[in-house]
Amino acid sequence: MKKQLADAAGGSAPSGLGKTRFGKLVDSFGLPRLIIAGFLLLLFILAPVAGADLPTQITNTINRFSWNAVMVLAMVPMVHSGCGLNFGLPLGIISGLLGATMSIEFGFTGPLSFVMAILIATPFALVLGWVYGWLLNKIKGGEMMIATYVGFSSVSLMCMMWLLLPYKAANMVWGFSGSGLRTTISLEGYYDQVLARVLQIRIGNLVIPTGSLLFFALLAFLMWAFLHTKTGTAMTAVGSNPTFARAGGVSVDKMRILSVVLSTWLGAIGILMYEQGFGFIQLYNAPFFMALPAVSAILIGGASVNKASITNVVIGTFLFQGMVTMTPTVMNSLIHTDMSEVIRIIVSNGMILYALTRKTEGAK
Amino acid sequence: MNKRRIIVCAGVLLVLGALCALLAVVGRGHSVYLDNKEIAYEGQTYACPYKLTISAKGKQVAKIYEDERGETACMGQTLRLEVRVMQTKGGAEETHTFTVRIPYGEDGMIVNVNGLLAGLPPEACMEPFTPAGQQPAEDSTVPGTEEVLPANGF
Amino acid sequence: MSKNNNRAGEKRSLGKRAGGFLSDNTVPIMFVLICVVCIPLSGFSPGYLINEIVTRMGRNIFLILCLLVPIMAGMGLNFGMTLGAMAGEIALILVTDWQIWGIPGIILAMIVSVPLSVLLGLMCGKILNMAKGREMITSYIIAFFMNGLYQLVVLYMMGPVIPIKHSSIILPRGYGVRNSVDLMTMRQCIDNLIAIRIGNVKIPVLSFLLIGVLCLFILWFRKTKLGQDMRAVGQDMDVARDAGINVERTRIISIIMSTVLAGFGMIIYLQNMGNIATYSSHTQIGMFCIAALLVGGASVDKASIGNVFLGVILFHTMFIAAPPAGAAITGDSMIGEYFRVFASYGVITVALVMYEMKKRKLKSRAGHLLALEQKMEEEAHHE
Numbered sequence: 001m002k003k004q005l006a007d008a009a010g011g012s013a014p015s016g017l018g019k020t021r022f023g024k025l026v027d028s029f030g031l032p033r034l035i036i037a038g039f040l041l042l043l044f045i046l047a048p049v050a051g052a053d054l055p056t057q058i059t060n061t062i063n064r065f066s067w068n069a070v071m072v073l074a075m076v077p078m079v080h081s082g083c084g085l086n087f088g089l090p091l092g093i094i095s096g097l098l099g100a101t102m103s104i105e106f107g108f109t110g111p112l113s114f115v116m117a118i119l120i121a122t123p124f125a126l127v128l129g130w131v132y133g134w135l136l137n138k139i140k141g142g143e144m145m146i147a148t149y150v151g152f153s154s155v156s157l158m159c160m161m162w163l164l165l166p167y168k169a170a171n172m173v174w175g176f177s178g179s180g181l182r183t184t185i186s187l188e189g190y191y192d193q194v195l196a197r198v199l200q201i202r203i204g205n206l207v208i209p210t211g212s213l214l215f216f217a218l219l220a221f222l223m224w225a226f227l228h229t230k231t232g233t234a235m236t237a238v239g240s241n242p243t244f245a246r247a248g249g250v251s252v253d254k255m256r257i258l259s260v261v262l263s264t265w266l267g268a269i270g271i272l273m274y275e276q277g278f279g280f281i282q283l284y285n286a287p288f289f290m291a292l293p294a295v296s297a298i299l300i301g302g303a304s305v306n307k308a309s310i311t312n313v314v315i316g317t318f319l320f321q322g323m324v325t326m327t328p329t330v331m332n333s334l335i336h337t338d339m340s341e342v343i344r345i346i347v348s349n350g351m352i353l354y355a356l357t358r359k360t361e362g363a364k
Numbered sequence: 365m366n367k368r369r370i371i372v373c374a375g376v377l378l379v380l381g382a383l384c385a386l387l388a389v390v391g392r393g394h395s396v397y398l399d400n401k402e403i404a405y406e407g408q409t410y411a412c413p414y415k416l417t418i419s420a421k422g423k424q425v426a427k428i429y430e431d432e433r434g435e436t437a438c439m440g441q442t443l444r445l446e447v448r449v450m451q452t453k454g455g456a457e458e459t460h461t462f463t464v465r466i467p468y469g470e471d472g473m474i475v476n477v478n479g480l481l482a483g484l485p486p487e488a489c490m491e492p493f494t495p496a497g498q499q500p501a502e503d504s505t506v507p508g509t510e511e512v513l514p515a516n517g518f
Numbered sequence: 519m520s521k522n523n524n525r526a527g528e529k530r531s532l533g534k535r536a537g538g539f540l541s542d543n544t545v546p547i548m549f550v551l552i553c554v555v556c557i558p559l560s561g562f563s564p565g566y567l568i569n570e571i572v573t574r575m576g577r578n579i580f581l582i583l584c585l586l587v588p589i590m591a592g593m594g595l596n597f598g599m600t601l602g603a604m605a606g607e608i609a610l611i612l613v614t615d616w617q618i619w620g621i622p623g624i625i626l627a628m629i630v631s632v633p634l635s636v637l638l639g640l641m642c643g644k645i646l647n648m649a650k651g652r653e654m655i656t657s658y659i660i661a662f663f664m665n666g667l668y669q670l671v672v673l674y675m676m677g678p679v680i681p682i683k684h685s686s687i688i689l690p691r692g693y694g695v696r697n698s699v700d701l702m703t704m705r706q707c708i709d710n711l712i713a714i715r716i717g718n719v720k721i722p723v724l725s726f727l728l729i730g731v732l733c734l735f736i737l738w739f740r741k742t743k744l745g746q747d748m749r750a751v752g753q754d755m756d757v758a759r760d761a762g763i764n765v766e767r768t769r770i771i772s773i774i775m776s777t778v779l780a781g782f783g784m785i786i787y788l789q790n791m792g793n794i795a796t797y798s799s800h801t802q803i804g805m806f807c808i809a810a811l812l813v814g815g816a817s818v819d820k821a822s823i824g825n826v827f828l829g830v831i832l833f834h835t836m837f838i839a840a841p842p843a844g845a846a847i848t849g850d851s852m853i854g855e856y857f858r859v860f861a862s863y864g865v866i867t868v869a870l871v872m873y874e875m876k877k878r879k880l881k882s883r884a885g886h887l888l889a890l891e892q893k894m895e896e897e898a899h900h901e
Contacts, residue, residue, distance in 0.1 A: 139874035142654075152867075349663035
């Protein structure tokens with residue numbers, strides 16, 4: 001019974017601390033997550049000591065949280081339906097990029113360009129998600145590896161497409177040849193900071209992008225509500241117990257495709273959120289590795305390969321982005337070395353490794 | 365553990381260690397700089413000949429006129445030089461061979477061939493070569509750690 | 519009745535055989551078509567192409583051959599060969615710093631890389647044993663993770679903690695290795711030792727000799743007890759365990775062998791290139807080697823030496839011919855480069871998908887057969 005509880009909580013490898021209450025807490029939360037949370041707490045405490053301005057750091061962390069949270073949210077549907085971690089997030093990102101570039105190409109500016117970007121990206125996300133979901137249904141069991149490579153192949157295909165598609169807008173194409181999109185496109189005058197500035201709260205150096213956070217909260221609430229509807233619970237059932245779901249009359253394949261479509265659409269919205277915060281559209285090689293930070297963020301938040309909740313998304317994104325923001329500044333001031341890149345690589349990939357090596361019940 | 369396995373493992377490690385030591389000695393490379401310069405020794409100065417043509421292992425490695433420096437590479441600690449001397453312009457040429465020993469620890473060695481020709485002891489003609497300044501800082505930026513994609517050299 | 523069946527059976531089998539050949543070898547055939555299109559468009563002379571291919575064969579085949587062992591043991595495509603590549607790189611950096619030149623330098627680097635490769639392979643094998651059923655994605659992430667540790671060692675510890683003498687290797691700030699380490703002292707030394715020139719083409723005989731030795735080793739290894747054990751584990755882990763084979767240990771040994779061979783292969787690769795791109799040489803090597811192997815017709819659970827040779831020739835022909843061909847078709851030189859990256863990723867995707875689909879088909883067929891047997895038993899029971 002105890003083992004089932006521990007397994008259900010997502011961390012089933014017993015640590016040496018065993019049967020004590022603290023030991024059970026560690027087991028259920030997972031040792032690596034505690035280490036990362038502790039590390040982040042240490043960084044926050046050290047920040048004023050290192051001379052870093054704490055309100056600015058907190059602002060940066062909250063900013064990065066708002067940019068990335070939706071992409072991490074995109075992981076949730078596919079984990080629920082048993083498709084594993086969505087390493088194929090680049091497909092959603094590509095839909096978002098198509099929406100963004102086409103919205104600018106058609107001449108929309110200001111906040112309207114953001115809305116149009118979402119509207120244009122949606123049909124792309126639906127189609128790509130549907131095809132991707134159909135493919136995943138054919139290869140049940142090997143989803144994660146194939147998702148990675150489907151993502152890569154499509155990004156490299158789009159690398160060719162960005163050069164060949166007939167874009168004409170002067171601020172997007174290369175100057176001297178007049179055809180082919182640039183690698184980075186500035187969003188000034190379009191939707192740069194469009195959500196972040198809504199209801200912005202300023203307290204001294206601390207700036208809270210309320211608009212973005214509200215938008216994320218809205219999407220998170222919609223996801224939570226959806227998961228509690230009949231379709232949502234059916235999707236969760238498909239992931240945790242497919243035979244039971246099939247016996248109950250639910251079409252496993254249809255539910256999986258639905259989850260993939262949802263995930264791809266959220267990925268599109270996610271990259272648009274990232275762009276409005278970052279201020280630039282990044283094409284070509286940028287989407288290649290964007291799935292890994294989102295995957296490790298949700299894992300840091302407590303999710304596993306077949307269990308993820310909204311809480312995981314919030315905690316995980318905050319911890320991950322906090323670490324990414326705080327480590328360079330604090331470390332630089334303390335030991336005059338910028339080890340942040342290396343630490344980020346080790347922590348995010350180590351987290352994914354940890355999740356992949358857990359023994360899970362009802363895995364395939 | 366099996367006693368025989370321990371002995372075999374130890375034996376293999378010993379052989380490998382010896383092989384490594386042998387390779388490190390045989391393969392140690394040195395840059396040798398050959399000078400055709402005036403050299404002073406024990407109060408006497410020895411003028412340098414007009415031209416020296418130096419070969420090692422049958423191939424010509426340097427042709428140095430007065431006050432010039434040539435360079436060759438040497439693997440291992442012994443360098444055998446064949447020097448064809450032309451004392452004055454258009455004069456007769458004579459050939460001498462010298463064997464130079466380079467200490468293991470030095471990367472670069474300067475050899476004053478003129479001194480060798482004059483019959484001076486080898487230690488008087490050789491000195492370690494220390495590079496003049498720091499290597500030019502072509503990459504002063506910390507190497508980028510972003511994931512690189514299309515590999516051009518593959 | 520039976521005569522009719524026979525005749526129909528024969529006709530079906532010929533068409534079926536052709537269809538079977540096409541479906542088994544889709545990927546190589548696709549690549550042959552791509553090459554056939556790209557070569558004339560690229561404008562390269564046959565002599566140049568052949569020379570390039572022979573050089574690349576000598577450079578890469580050793581690395582690709584190291585992928586065969588884990589496939590034999592059922593571990594799938596070993597993305598963890600990157601770990602061996604890293605070990606080889608570190609060994610080369612150390613040997614270059616010690617100023618050991620030429621062939622002795624190469625041999626010394628190979629020997630030095632072995633303990634490091636064994637350690638990394640052991641760690642990789644243990645982690646893979648904890649993730650049975652997900653070996654490929656796990657080895658993929660292990661490669662990324664180890665890249666972080668590699669950077670920690672090479673970018674921060676080399677210099678202070680691991681003594682490096684030469685300022686030409688260390689960054690101006692005093693610690694960490696430069697972006698590019700020059701291997702002038704060892705450049706092409708294996709290639710040049712015994713080289714034969716036929717017309718325009720330079721054949722690095724020693725490299726091919728080494729490749730030949732490795733091929734013979736693999737062929738011999740398949741027949742040894744350990745090799746047979748690995749094949750049994752690759753076929754079915756439970757049956758092998760019942761037969762008394764230590765499954766975990768055999769899997770770890772296969773990964774260690776692959777990592778050590780990858781270390782040697784990387785050293786051969788780098789001596790041909792003539793310099794080490796310290797932070798990027800190893801990152802793409804895993805992906806491109808796996809792509810080349812798959813192009814040769816190998817699959818996730820079956821690969822032979824023939825696949826390796828065919829794959830290298832096809833993949834590298836495409837690699838060389840695509841950029842100029844792309845420039846000729848569209849006028850943009852980047853198109854060809856993006857295309858070859860797309861082709862590499864695409865071929866891995868196609869191979870993975872075909873493998874998973876075949877696995878599911880076999881499983882469902884086995885299920886059907888079992889159901890049929892049970893039905894027949896029941897009927898026999900009733901009668």
